[in-house]
Amino acid sequence: xxxxxxxxxxxxxxxxxxxxxxxxxxxxxxxxxxxxxxxxxxxxxxxxxxxxxxxxxxxxxxxxxxxxxxxxxxxxxxxxxxxxxxxxxxxxxxxxxxxxxxxxxxxxxx
Numbered sequence: 001x002x003x004x005x006x007x008x009x010x011x012x013x014x015x016x017x018x019x020x021x022x023x024x025x026x027x028x029x030x031x032x033x034x035x036x037x038x039x040x041x042x043x044x045x046x047x048x049x050x051x052x053x054x055x056x057x058x059x060x061x062x063x064x065x066x067x068x069x070x071x072x073x074x075x076x077x078x079x080x081x082x083x084x085x086x087x088x089x090x091x092x093x094x095x096x097x098x099x100x101x102x103x104x105x106x107x108x109x110x
């Protein structure tokens with residue numbers, strides 16, 4: 001069925017995004033992390049004889065970033081947004097009261 005107009009399409013369910021979109025997003029985050037890593041290793045090489053402390057920090061970033069990027073990329077899919085529960089609990093009945101005891105030990109019954 002073709003669309004009638006070029007209006008916005010609203011998401012009316014709490015479904016997750018598609019698997020292809022999820023993989024594409026994780027790949028994009030991984031590529032960005034690896035680009036930052038490459039730039040930090042290059043900066044460490046360029047700054048080694050100029051500013052040694054900055055070069056060491058950039059080198060440490062270049063060493064640690066692959067681990068962090070892999071953990072982020074393999075984090076899995078998003079959690080589904082919380083939806084209202086369709087479970088309706090049964091109403092609780094009030095408990096019966098405790099019968100009062102008389103002086104001779106007999107209990108009164110209503």
